[in-house]
Amino acid sequence: MTTLNKKNYSNCAVIIPTYNERKTIVKTVRDVLASLPGCHIWVVDDNSPDGTSTHVKRFRSSHVTLLQRSSKNGRGSAVWHAMREVYKHTRYTRIIEMDADYSHDPHELPALVAASRDKTIAIGSRYIAGSRIEGWPLTRKILSAGANRLIRLVLRLPLHDATNGFRCYSREAVSVLLRRRMVSAGFVMLSESAYILYKQGYMFTEIPSHFVDRKKGLSNATPREFLDALVALLHIRRAYV
Ligand SMILES: Nc1nc2c(ncn2[C@@H]2O[C@H](COP(=O)(O)OP(=O)(O)OP(=O)(O)O)[C@@H](O)[C@H]2O)c(=O)[nH]1
Ligand SMILES: [Mg+2]
Secondary structure, three states: OOOOOOOOOOOEEEEEEEOOOOOOHHHHHHHHHHHOOOOEEEEEEOOOOOOHHHHHHOOOOOOEEEEEOOOOOOHHHHHHHHHHHHHOOOOOOEEEEOOOOOOOOHHHHHHHHHHOEOOEEEEEEOOOOOOEEEOOOHHHHHHHHHHHHHHHHHHOOOOOOOOOOOEEEEHHHHHHHHOOOOOOOHHHHHHHHHHHHHHOOOEEEEEEOEEEOOOOOOOOOOHHHHHHHHHHHHHHHHHOO
């Protein structure tokens, strides 16, 4: 028997960056609204050529806002842009980021929010007991697990998954991030934001997540990004001593 989630999540803003996600954005938005009743979704789209924004506009819900940028400028910058907008609204005490390709299951959101605290960032993790990665080829698994080990080593972050963008921050944690100018780009920006918060005394709690490789739409990840990430790690370590 499924129990209905009666809790009200009007204190939660959910940021969803999109680039060419017309095939999954509608289901993602619907399921987020159902999983976190009362929350507000902020989709930030970089003028996706596939018309993602048109699908978002169709919602006509007072709980969905579309932020449109004129050109593709990366996931990290899109989330940062949305955080700045969301932060203007003081009712949000919890600010969540997640992907639009359904790799992050909206049904895990209540657990993510429940695990977060003012000084603790909750992270949906692919690398702890109870987690699962579905659909990735072995090479991608090795690259991602290897990158995370390296990040742990170089940045000494107490985190198993520093590259998954499925997170719940407190309002004050977001204010810390908004005061910074990131030195990295690409998926490693997620490690940089974790590092900034760690250096400021924030903690992390990881909850097991069932990560599913995108089934629809095209990947925005490139092999070049992995190489750039290695160099970026050294910059990050130097930038925040
Ligand atoms: N606004 C915006 N969103 C982006 C951009 N690049 C990626 N995204 C979104 O960020 C999220 C993560 O991007 P993905 O392409 O899924 O990257 P990934 O998860 O590393 O790789 P795949 O799942 O294999 O594609 C998705 O919701 C994308 O639509 C961008 O330049 N601008
Ligand atoms: Mg993805």
